Amino acid sequence: MWAWVLLSSGLWAAILLLPWRPWGTSEQISAAAPGALAGLSGVTALVPARNEVSCIGTTLPKLAAQGALARIILIDDESDDGTGELARSLGIPALTVLSGQRSPGGWSGKLWALEQGLQEVDSPYVLLMDADIALEPGILDALLGKLQRESLDLVSVMAALSMHTWWERLLIPPFIYFFKMIYPFALANSPHPLVAAAAGGCILIRTETLRGIGGFAALRNALIDDCTLARVVKNHGGRTWLGLSRDVAAARPYESVGAIWNMVARTAFTQLRYSKGLLALCTLLLIVTFVMPIAGLFSSQPNTRLVALGACVAMSASYLPILRYYGRTILWAPTLPLAASLYLAMTWTSAIRYFRGERSRWKNRSYERDPS
Numbered sequence: 339m340w341a342w343v344l345l346s347s348g349l350w351a352a353i354l355l356l357p358w359r360p361w362g363t364s365e366q367i368s369a370a371a372p373g374a375l376a377g378l379s380g381v382t383a384l385v386p387a388r389n390e391v392s393c394i395g396t397t398l399p400k401l402a403a404q405g406a407l408a409r410i411i412l413i414d415d416e417s418d419d420g421t422g423e424l425a426r427s428l429g430i431p432a433l434t435v436l437s438g439q440r441s442p443g444g445w446s447g448k449l450w451a452l453e454q455g456l457q458e459v460d461s462p463y464v465l466l467m468d469a470d471i472a473l474e475p476g477i478l479d480a481l482l483g484k485l486q487r488e489s490l491d492l493v494s495v496m497a498a499l500s501m502h503t504w505w506e507r508l509l510i511p512p513f514i515y516f517f518k519m520i521y522p523f524a525l526a527n528s529p530h531p532l533v534a535a536a537a538g539g540c541i542l543i544r545t546e547t548l549r550g551i552g553g554f555a556a557l558r559n560a561l562i563d564d565c566t567l568a569r570v571v572k573n574h575g576g577r578t579w580l581g582l583s584r585d586v587a588a589a590r591p592y593e594s595v596g597a598i599w600n601m602v603a604r605t606a607f608t609q610l611r612y613s614k615g616l617l618a619l620c621t622l623l624l625i626v627t628f629v630m631p632i633a634g635l636f637s638s639q640p641n642t643r644l645v646a647l648g649a650c651v652a653m654s655a656s657y658l659p660i661l662r663y664y665g666r667t668i669l670w671a672p673t674l675p676l677a678a679s680l681y682l683a684m685t686w687t688s689a690i691r692y693f694r695g696e697r698s699r700w701k702n703r704s705y706e707r708d709p710s
Contacts, residue, residue: 343634343646346626350652360522361515361656363663365581367495369476370483377482378405381542382458383465386438386451388415390469391424393589397472402430404478408461412469413438413451421469434458445558453554459545466541471497473540474585481542484579491547491576492568494536495583500591501664509598511670512677514582515660520609521565527579531572538564540586547576561608582663599684606681606688617689621682628653628678 353361383401387394394412401410410430414422415438425435436458441450452466463482467473477495485493496517499510521535541564548554551570560566568578592598610616631653634646654671661670 339630339634339637340639340642340645342626342630343637343642343649346630346634347645347649347652349627350631350649350656353656354652356522358522358524360519360524361659363582363659365523365527365579366663367477367480367484367581367583367585369474369585370479377486378407378478380408380461381463381465381478381482382408382461382545383410383467384452384455384459385410385412385467385469386415386448386455387412387417387421387425387469388447388451389417389419389421391417391419391421393470394421394425395428396589397469398425398428398430398433400472400474401467402432403475404473407432407465409434409458411436411455411458413455415447415451416440446561446563449554449558449560449563453558456548456553462545464543464545464548466538466543468539468588470588470590471539472587472589474587477583477585478542480585481540485542485544488579489577490579492536492541492543492571492578494541494564494568494578494580495539495586496537496580497539498582498584498587498664500588501666502591503593505595505598506592507666507670508673509595509677509680510592511660511664511666512657512674512681513598513602514664515657515674516678516681518660521580523580526568527581529572529577531569534565534569534572534578535580536564536568536578537580538567539588541567543567543571547571547574550574551576561605584664599687602681602684603688603691606685607692608688610685610689612692617685620685624678624682628675632675 398410398412410433412425412433413436422435422437425433436454438451438454441447465478481493481495484490496514501507501510521533525533526535551574556570557563557566571578592601607617610620631646631649634642635650637643637646653674657671657674658668661668
């Protein structure tokens with residue numbers, strides 16, 4: 339056990355010393371002051387919506403309150419819960435509701451909905467926004483200002499997710515923490531194409547850039563569509579930025595651990611490129627990094643316990659910035675190994691579903707794996 343605990347301690351020391359600080363929260367953006375920037379008339383918002391009647395009554399008015407957008411286009415993606423009817427009844431002047439057509443083969447449902455909406459766009463900027471995302475006043479001004487000032491092609495925001503129930507408080511901050519570990523924001527925001535990432539809930543992109551890469555057809559079958567979009571934009575010479583914001587928030591709660599489980603299992607194995615080798619490596623790394631320090635605390639060897647304690651302290655220290663950013667007490671820091679173990683189980687769930695023939699399942703749609 340001594341060797342494994344020592345390895346874990348070394349890994350945590352290296353993580354804390356990484357110059358790009360994947361555990362930090364410096365990449366963030368807040369809403370602009372009222373009237374700080376005038377130019378939203380050049381933005382068209384595309385909102386794909388499939389059975390979102392519980393959210394759009396809140397999120398669409400907040401989007402409209404950002405300012406005088408060119409248009410808000412909601413693409414009703416074959417909803418059967420009255421989503422389109424509710425959207426029309428809100429009386430938002432700039433709103434157009436498109437009745438989405440069934441997706442052709444080789445397209446994910448969301449990307450096909452966005453492609454239909456893109457055909458209606460004639461403004462210089464496009465806001466891609468999930469139907470459950472609520473924007474605080476001024477945040478779209480801030481995003482547009484950042485894109486223009488820094489000559490970026492794409493800016494996106496990791497939305498603040500619901501953290502009200504016990505399961506949400508246990509698992510949602512680690513979800514963001516692990517996303518930042520996998521896709522370090524500082525590296526994703528650099529010109530180098532090696533790391534590319536975006537958060538699909540809220541993306542502002544130049545229309546010229548989007549059409550220049552071939553529209554959504556360039557990523558039509560992607561399940562992790564946000565990061566794929568960022569990668570394609572960077573591969574075409576574009577510049578991207580991804581950050582955190584408390585002014586972009588998900589209106590949808592995760593009412594049970596099962597809801598979070600399915601959200602993660604939907605794409606976890608996709609992130610590992612459906613590779614058994616990467617799954618084994620991921621399993622080993624998570625056990626060594628998060629489980630061995632806890633196991634080492636119960637060793638009969640004092641030196642092992644001491645090193646394990648140091649690894650636990652380093653682990654908690656890496657988690658504190660995320661907890662503080664979202665206003666969570668530091669008492670949640672010791673729960674990170676439990677959350678990591680659950681996320682490993684979710685990843686295995688995703689892999690097992692894939693091996694059984696199901697590539698992904700979401701919104702009552704199942705995407706089968708390629709039989710080849």
